[in-house]
Amino acid sequence: MLTVKGVVLTQKPVGEQDKFIDILTDELGVLEVLVKGAGKISSKSGCATQLFAYSAFCLHRGKRGYILDSVSPIRIFYSLRDSLTAVALASYFSQVVQFSVLPQASNREIQRLFLNCLHFLAEKQYPESMLKSIFELRMSALLGFMPDVVMCRSCGAYLPETLLFSVEEGSFCCKACAGSAENGIEMPAAVLQAVRHIVLQDMERIFSFRLHEDCMKILCMFAEQFLQYHFDHRFSALDYYRAVCRPLDEQN
Numbered sequence: 096m097l098t099v100k101g102v103v104l105t106q107k108p109v110g111e112q113d114k115f116i117d118i119l120t121d122e123l124g125v126l127e128v129l130v131k132g133a134g135k136i137s138s139k140s141g142c143a144t145q146l147f148a149y150s151a152f153c154l155h156r157g158k159r160g161y162i163l164d165s166v167s168p169i170r171i172f173y174s175l176r177d178s179l180t181a182v183a184l185a186s187y188f189s190q191v192v193q194f195s196v197l198p199q200a201s202n203r204e205i206q207r208l209f210l211n212c213l214h215f216l217a218e219k220q221y222p223e224s225m226l227k228s229i230f231e232l233r234m235s236a237l238l239g240f241m242p243d244v245v246m247c248r249s250c251g252a253y254l255p256e257t258l259l260f261s262v263e264e265g266s267f268c269c270k271a272c273a274g275s276a277e278n279g280i281e282m283p284a285a286v287l288q289a290v291r292h293i294v295l296q297d298m299e300r301i302f303s304f305r306l307h308e309d310c311m312k313i314l315c316m317f318a319e320q321f322l323q324y325h326f327d328h329r330f331s332a333l334d335y336y337r338a339v340c341r342p343l344d345e346q347n
């Protein structure tokens with residue numbers, strides 16, 4: 096018998112009544128768990144085993160894997176479901192977690208980041224684009240892809256007015272130092288400060304910064320490219336998120 100606190104990342108039905116769920120635990124990586132009788136409407140485990148639910152799971156090991164004995168919800172992010180884009184973004188976060196978390200590893204910080212992002216997504220306290228960038232950059236840093244945010248790699252300037260940040264090299268160079276061969280995403284100092292904040296601050300403070308809309312767009316582009324390049328993987332949920340955002344972008 097095993098008790099773990101975990102967030103449901105994916106679910107897939109098996110047969111008429113049962114389903115498999117993948118949960119992100121704090122200590123044991125991602126576990127696949129069989130939930131019996133999930134299809135029954137009276138199922139007590141219903142809401143606690145839903146997608147993105149954070150619950151305490153009691154499990155036992157069956158012949159082919161873990162089977163759910165009992166479960167109690169800790170936090171259900173009900174209001175996530177009010178928004179198609181929020182659900183799509185949460186699915187992208189899930190896919191990234193599932194792709195990168197190693198089994199049996201301690202994932203406390205990753206679980207915390209994921210839960211915080213779900214919380215703010217559900218509460219609509221911050222723009223989705225900001226939450227997406229925070230998740231992408233902090234997740235990259237937690238997995239060892241830490242951008243070098245200290246200073247210009249050529250002259251050592253701490254806060255140049257404009258700079259070029261290379262996604263591939265994970266470091267930056269001020270515009271004045273950059274030769275014509277230099278490439279990277281051009282950003283003002285404010286965006287560099289936001290990147291520093293996201294990768295260096297304590298977890299409870301990473302959401303507390305503000306950026307002008309134009310700067311937020313640059314941060315978004317940088318964060319998305321940075322994760323995609325270093326994880327070397329195309330996430331289908333990201334394509335889906337973009338597709339559901341498109342009609343909304345066109346309205347604006």
Ligand SMILES: [Zn+2]
Pocket residue numbers: 247248249250251252268269270271272
């Ligand atoms: Zn420089």
